[in-house]
Amino acid sequence: MRACLSWHNTMAETVGSLWDKLTVARLRARALHDQMQGAELEHLQDCGERLAVVDEQSSDLACELEWLLSGVLSGRVRMKVYRQHKLYNDERFRR
Numbered sequence: 235m236r237a238c239l240s241w242h243n244t245m246a247e248t249v250g251s252l253w254d255k256l257t258v259a260r261l262r263a264r265a266l267h268d269q270m271q272g273a274e275l276e277h278l279q280d281c282g283e284r285l286a287v288v289d290e291q292s293s294d295l296a297c298e299l300e301w302l303l304s305g306v307l308s309g310r311v312r313m314k315v316y317r318q319h320k321l322y323n324d325e326r327f328r329r
Contacts, residue, residue: 248313249302256295263288 266285270278305311321327 247298247302249299249306252295252299252302256292256299259288259292259295263292 263285266281266288270281270285273281302311306313
């Protein structure tokens with residue numbers, strides 16, 4: 235696995251959201267592998283190109299997740315919580 239870059243010490247992305255994205259990417263990779271079974275050459279090439287992109291995304295996400303977890307555990311990174319401001323629940327913001 236390639237080295238992760240540490241570009242800042244706060245993260246807006248959560249462990250859960252990174253995990254979800256990584257899971258989706260791996261499911262896509264599995265679906266592409268399934269598509270490749272017995273496929274015609276042109277479809278096989280298309281799947282191979284897409285699989286390369288999905289594999290890179292998976293690698294990037296795994297690297298980010300590893301960097302985030304090690305940073306949080308070491309105290310180097312703090313999680314930044316973003317509050318949701320749902321205006322539709324507040325009468326003052328309905329017009």
